[in-house]
Amino acid sequence: MNKTPKVVGLPNSEEERARRLKQEVERLAALPIVEWRYYLETGELTKKHGIEAATLKQMVEATIHANEKKAREAKADDRRQKQKAERRQERENRLSRQEQERARKEAVRARKAAERIEREQETRRKKRDAAFAWIAELPKLTHAARLKEAAARLGEDFEILQQEFEVYFAAAEELEGVACDRRSGWWWVAQARA
Numbered sequence: 001m002n003k004t005p006k007v008v009g010l011p012n013s014e015e016e017r018a019r020r021l022k023q024e025v026e027r028l029a030a031l032p033i034v035e036w037r038y039y040l041e042t043g044e045l046t047k048k049h050g051i052e053a054a055t056l057k058q059m060v061e062a063t064i065h066a067n068e069k070k071a072r073e074a075k076a077d078d079r080r081q082k083q084k085a086e087r088r089q090e091r092e093n094r095l096s097r098q099e100q101e102r103a104r105k106e107a108v109r110a111r112k113a114a115e116r117i118e119r120e121q122e123t124r125r126k127k128r129d130a131a132f133a134w135i136a137e138l139p140k141l142t143h144a145a146r147l148k149e150a151a152a153r154l155g156e157d158f159e160i161l162q163q164e165f166e167v168y169f170a171a172a173e174e175l176e177g178v179a180c181d182r183r184s185g186w187w188w189v190a191q192a193r194a
């Protein structure tokens with residue numbers, strides 16, 4: 001056997017030279033302008049790749065312009081994405097504000113409706129109490145007839161109104177008895193009974 005080591009050389013095909021040249025151009029394009037121009041002026045790169053300095057300079061400048069264009073496009077894409085996200089956020093905020101406003105208006109509407117119902121109930125109670133007071137002053141024989149009239153006028157159920165009137169009338173008689181006893185000096189006896 002042969003004792004000399006076998007050395008395998010790198011392929012020197014056109015494709016390999018083009019690949020190496022492309023890598024060198026991209027490396028130079030990434031360097032500051034002063035530095036890559038210095039490397040071109042030394043002439044080592046032109047000898048290494050077998051290309052003229054003007055052609056290499058054009059290739060580097062074209063790569064620089066392509067890189068700048070890609071950077072501008074990427075920046076524009078980022079800006080568009082950011083604007084799109086901002087518009088989406090603004091739309092979500094607007095919808096949230098609208099929903100809050102809608103909920104607030106609904107709450108105000110519900111509160112006003114509750115207040116209106118409460119006022120109506122208070123008005124009905126006052127009318128019922130006034131009718132009870134007027135009927136209580138009348139003779140007992142007329143209470144049922146007057147309660148029917150009051151029920152029709154107030155729009156309430158007669159039986160419920162009659163039960164409420166009986167409670168009212170009993171309380172009024174009890175209070176009237178205490179008031180009479182107080183005038184006569186015997187109010188403490190009436191309180192002892194209660």
